[in-house]
Amino acid sequence: MGKKETVHAPLTPAVLHILLALSTGERHGYGIMKQVAEDSAGKVKMGPGTLYGSIGRMMEAGLIRESDKRTDPELDDERRIYYRLTGVGRAALGAELKRYRGVVAVAEGRLAYAC
Numbered sequence: 001m002g003k004k005e006t007v008h009a010p011l012t013p014a015v016l017h018i019l020l021a022l023s024t025g026e027r028h029g030y031g032i033m034k035q036v037a038e039d040s041a042g043k044v045k046m047g048p049g050t051l052y053g054s055i056g057r058m059m060e061a062g063l064i065r066e067s068d069k070r071t072d073p074e075l076d077d078e079r080r081i082y083y084r085l086t087g088v089g090r091a092a093l094g095a096e097l098k099r100y101r102g103v104v105a106v107a108e109g110r111l112a113y114a115c
Contacts, residue, residue: 008091019093019096029083033051062089
């Protein structure tokens, strides 16, 4: 029998946005909130409750982890905790993007047929 394929459940919108924000590098909580707002052109505003609740669940699921490195205290608040994607998180993001591409392809096919 071949290699077992990991199945990733659909992600919540908050988790998807956090993974996208972390896909280009490590960020602290406020940095994640700012990136989510920027990525969504201001349409998604993630508050601290949603963010840190999601982060806790994501860490338990192994999607993200705290970073080992800290930013230079001269440039940033040394108390900030930075987060980074894990391999599992990157795979879950890839699976979700693939799922979205499939939905978009179906929708575009139906719109082309309807016109």
